[in-house]
Amino acid sequence: MADDDRDTPDHSVSRRAFLKGGALATGAIGSTLLPETAEAQLPIATEPDPRRSVVEMTVNGVAYRKEIPNRTTLLQFLREHLALTGAKMGCDRAQCGACTVIVNGRNVYSCTTLAVEATGAEVLTIEGLATGDALHPIQQAFIQHTGFQCGFCTSGQIMTTKAFLDRVPHPTEDEARRALSGNLCRCAAYKRILESVMTASRLMQA
Amino acid sequence: MAQQQGARNLTVVGTASPPIDAVERVTGQAKYVGDIELPGMLVAKVLRARHAHARIVSLDTSRAEALPGVKAVITHKDAPKVPIWGNRTYALNEQVRFAGEAVAAVAAVDEETAEKALRLIDVKYEVLKFVLDPEEAVKPGAPQLFPDGNLEGQPRVLTRGDVERAFAECDRVIERVYHCPTMWSGGMEPRVAIAQWEGNKLTLWASTQAPCRVQTNLTGQFNLADSQVRVIASYVGGGFGTKSAAHVDETIAALLARKARRPVKLQYSREEEILDSNTRFETRVYVKIGVKRDMTLHAMDVKAYINQGAYHVRLGGLGNQATHIYKTPHLRTVQYRVHTNLPNTGPTRGVGDPQETFAIDSAMDEIANEMGWDPVEFRLKNVKRNGDPIARGGTGPEDGRLVTQVTDRCIEEGAARIGWARRNAAPGAGQTGPKARGIGVAVTERGNGGGLAGATVTVNLDGSVVVFYASTDIGTHSRTTLSMIAAETIGVALASVRAVAGDTEVAPYDGGSYGNRVLYSTGRAVDAAARDCREQIFATAAPMLKASAADLELRDGVVRVKADASRSLPLRELMQRRGRSVVGDGNVAQSQAEVNVERAAGAHFVEVEVDRETGKIRILRYISAHDVGQPINRTVVENQIEGGTIQGLALTQAEEMRFDPRDGRCLNANFLDLKPPTMLDFDARVIEPIVVDNVGEQGPYGAKGLGENPCHPGMAAVANAVYNASGIRLRRVPFTRADVLRALAEQRTGVSRTA
Structure with a gap:
């Protein structure tokens, strides 16, 4: 399942192109925000672990593909796997909204959405709202x-x-x-x- | 007053600049403690007791320790036998005193492993009898939380005049009881701490209001010097007092990190935050109040039970409403500080002042109505005015005089704004339909800050300025207001100033962000440090401009000879020629006696609509008039007034923590059941702040503190307005619809169903 080409769909920038093209020019973008390649992340598993799944989603216009524990919430995925910490954990119970992100155009509580539920989705977080230095x-x-x-x-x-x-x-x-x-x-x-x-x-x- | 401000020719102070860290806050770039990841960092989880009162008989952690991925397990055996800040015995205790108290903690490679390890810890308890009610807790035979009893220390007694004789002289005396139960009071960000050891040096990131207090506690716990403990609290997601002192979580994180030899993050869940932080302590206040026919408030006798729960980070108690707001020649207050098997208590916005304002200003309203007096006129007749006596020591004899006090003007301006004259002449008069409207007032006051404050201000070689302070910006925008003070004092644009908040290693000791003190006290330290910078700049500039330092001025980033503006030097150029940074030192020690004579007043006026069919109380209009001295930033002031007012109103509506009488467990430790207000619960548009024109004496540029005060009067103001609307008197918060309907039924039938 680990296919390098599937990690970087056409509408996204590849890691190599991204590094060549703009990362140096836009030094503000931290390396943790770079999409990870499948080879770095996923050694080919000999036995599939039923407690883990591969999720693919586009976050702030960048395609990601990661193998994660099934229990991972979308909030944890964004914060802990993608280092997008703008969305906050305020209650972990869908009772406060500090974790709100946009999934396919709808505002959702990411603390009570599993990351696997968002597979294939377009996700927008606070980090993706501004265009460069121009605030939304x-x-x-x-x-x-x-x-x-x-x-x-x-x-x-x-x-x-x-x-x-x-x-x-x-x-x-x-x-x-x-x-x-x-x-x-x-x-x-x-x-x-x-x-x-x-x-x-x-x-x-x- | 306006003339005085004009004469000072302020350019930065008094404006409404947006917060200097606004971009970080609206782009998700502001890093709160929970956002920090360190290499090799472990996840900590806490095992909590489900018993309200128990003794640990045995504790077996061997199975948890054997679980792969577990790197450290700690119990009371690992906790230093050094009391945690406040009176709480230790970070982990052998005796459990409330349901939710920590008994063990685990650090593991991930959350799942840590949670699994908690389930493998075997604790056997001897379950003890518990007590939740403060008046029950002081009766003979009550379960004892501590060897020396449940009553902490002696009752706190304050007297002035002769109360017993004075009541005999009164024309009318009434006695009432007002009750505020234990209430939630936290912020949006649950407690979180990250601990990292490098040899004997501990770095701890904490969501705290008072990094230096946390530092002091940790140096005690681990027997370290101040230089070996660095506490950092850069962005803090709200505090409201619940993070105003050291707590167990920081020590637990540090113990785990030391044992595991890896960095550890301890992130509280919302439930943990509600149960094991500070709650607003329960108060039961008995008020006896007596007046003379000439509208004089002659005597007041206040007896209060303060339910401190199992532990506290600061001794609980009422504030200073009874002693400081009205002249009251004959006064006695007696406070019993009692421990029960409820969760921790501690300072929460206003500490005991909202509860006390509810009691005192409800009683004021009750007796005014009984006498047929106008409640505003009655207050204006008795309220302390500028120059009136005040106890410099807070509680002792009235040996000082109030300065810059404007309680009377807060009342007058608020009354004019709401149209006080149109209130119902008698309660409920003319309110014949199902919806009754009425207007109420409540008055409050509080002192400002004090204690040790420190700040460092540096001017870099390019003329840019950095303010370092070890208090925090918990949402009061202190980064911005302190930077504005530095900009004004030095004479540069705000855009060239940046502030580094909440880092004990780069800034001098400062008490913290609580008690109306950051602006008032830390602000003065910043002003002093900035003056120091300006003096050094002038000393450098004088030979360059061939003038004496006393003849120079610095405005808009340019040093000039006052008498000859053509002789000038941009600060940037001056600093480059100087070739050394300027470091300004600011340390201020304000004694209690010094700060106590200058206080900040407020008066709230509310118009409500009571729906007699549903019991709903709707806020139609709310005027919050406050003395803030000289506003440093007008937007920040209004934001604080609006938010604090809603927090005060929230206490009228919900936020009571409910406990199961059978086992002492909290029944509603979540947002859904505590119901902190959403945007729909109160229409924030009806809140109108009034900033009463005033300039203080002691704060920087005459500023006073504000954070606490707007939260004080809501309960009393609403209760008084409900009475004016309908004639029912509510003496226990929150005012539920059931309470309103029950009171209305009693009013109709004349039969009381309350005990």
Whole structure:
């Protein structure tokens, strides 16, 4: 099953091309974010372990293929296997939303989604929202209104906002409040989060 | 006042700059402790007792230790016999005093192995009788948690005047009881600690508000010098007091790491965070209050039971509402600090002040209504004003005078904003439909900071500035406000300043981020360090500009001769010619007596709607008027007021920790059942902050602390508004719909169903 070519589908950059092309120029990207090749990750197993599976998914536009324990949640996969730590563990019970990421266009609690469930999916995390140094309008709006205090829930708030505004570009304030009600902010910066969402909606039309 | 500010010609302080770390926070780049991975790092898990009170008879870890992948197992035998911060005996104890207490811990190569190892630890307990209620716990024959009894120390007693005689002089005296149960109070980020040993040097990353306190605790646990323990807390996902002192998790992580000879990460689950951090302590407050016909608050007698649970990181107790907010010539407060078999308690936002404000300002409202007085007029008549006596020692004789006190103005401005005059003249008057509206008020105050504060400010060879401080930015944006102080004092743009927070190795000792103190105390240390920098810069510039240092000024990053602006030198060029960095030292020791005379007041006004059919209390409008002295950053101030107000309101609605009376276990140690407010629970748009114009004396640029205060008045303000709307009086939080409906039924039938 370990086929080198399948690790780097056409729409993605190969490790070699990535290193040649841009990694030096964009030194800000850490090496941990590089997709790992199958040969580095997966020695050919002699006996398949039923407790492990191979997942393939595209995260922030980069294709990944990894063998992981079946119990791995999408949150653990992102944080521990891909070093994408923007999504946070706040409750591990789908009760706070700090772990929110976007899977195939929908905001999900990654703490209660198994990574194997997301196989084949397009995943977007907070790390994939900005384009280079240009912040996404939602991020700009959260800064403009200081829509956060401690920032621990902020990634989740922003990703929920992204999925929501993609679906409902011109929401009312009450629609936005309902859409964001699955994301706790213990600092209770709710007034500013709501203002951020409404401003983001306007910025995204511009 | 405005003239004074204008005269100071501030350019950075008082603006509404976005946080300097905003990009990190909105892009997921801000690294919290849980985001850190070290090579070879192990995963730690904790075994917790399910008994509220028990003695460990035997503990067999051999099977866990034999499991492949397990690198260390620790029990009470491994814990140093050095008390953890506060009074908690040791990091792991032979006697278990609450359901959820740690009894053993494991470090393994991965989470699955660590969890499996926990199940292989065999613990045999002698189960003991337990007690949960603070008044039961002090009765003879109650189960004893500690050899010297459940009552900690002597009752804390404060008296002024002669209460017994004074009540005889009153025209009206009432007695009431107000109850706040044990409540959750944590932040979004559960506790987490990473420990790494290099020889005898320990580095510990912790989600803490007070790195130096954690450091002090660890040096004691492991008999090390301060120089051998480095504590780092860069980004912290909220604290609210629950992370304001050392706790067992840091020591457990360090013990495991030392035994395993590998770095260890101990990440609490949400349930662990709720059970084994700080909870807001239960208070049962008996208030006797007496007034004279001329509207004088003449005497108050307050007796409080403080349920400290099994352990605490700081002695629990009420705050200073009874003593400091009203003149009250005759006063007695007696507090019983009691241990029971409930989880840890400790400071939580406002510490005992929200509970005390609920009691005192409800009682104030009750007696004003009984006398037919306007509650605002009654408060204004009795509230302490600027220049009134205050106990410099906090509790002793009133030997000092209040400075820059504006409680009266907070009340007046809040009352004007909400339209106090339109409240119901009598409770429920004119509210004939199923939905009754009313307006309520509550007043509060608190001191600011104090203790040892330190900071270092460096000016680099390119003129850029770094602020180093060992307190943390727990969401109060102290990185930003402290940088603004440095920018203002030195005379550079905020954009050229960066702050390094929460690292004990690079910054001098500082108490931590709690008790309204970072801005007030650490901010003064930053100001002192920045002044030191400016002096050194002037000393360097003077010969270059052929002027004396006293004749120089530094603004917008350019040093100039005051009298001749054409003689100037950009800071960058000056620093390059100087060829040495500037290091500014700032250390401030503020005594209690010094800080106690300057306090920050607040007044909250709320309009509610009580649905008499469903029992729902809706907040229609909420005015939070606060004295913050000179605002350093206006956005930060409003953000704190809005958030703190909602946290105070949350106590009226939910967040009670419920315990099974049969076994003492917590029944709702999760978000779904504790119900911290979501965006839908309170409409944050109805909260209007008022920043009362004022400039303090002691804080940097006249700033005062703010973090705690907005959380104080919510419970009392809502209770008083519910009374004004409907005539029912709520004396226990949270105010559930069932409570409201029961009170309404009692009101209709005249029959009380409460014991």
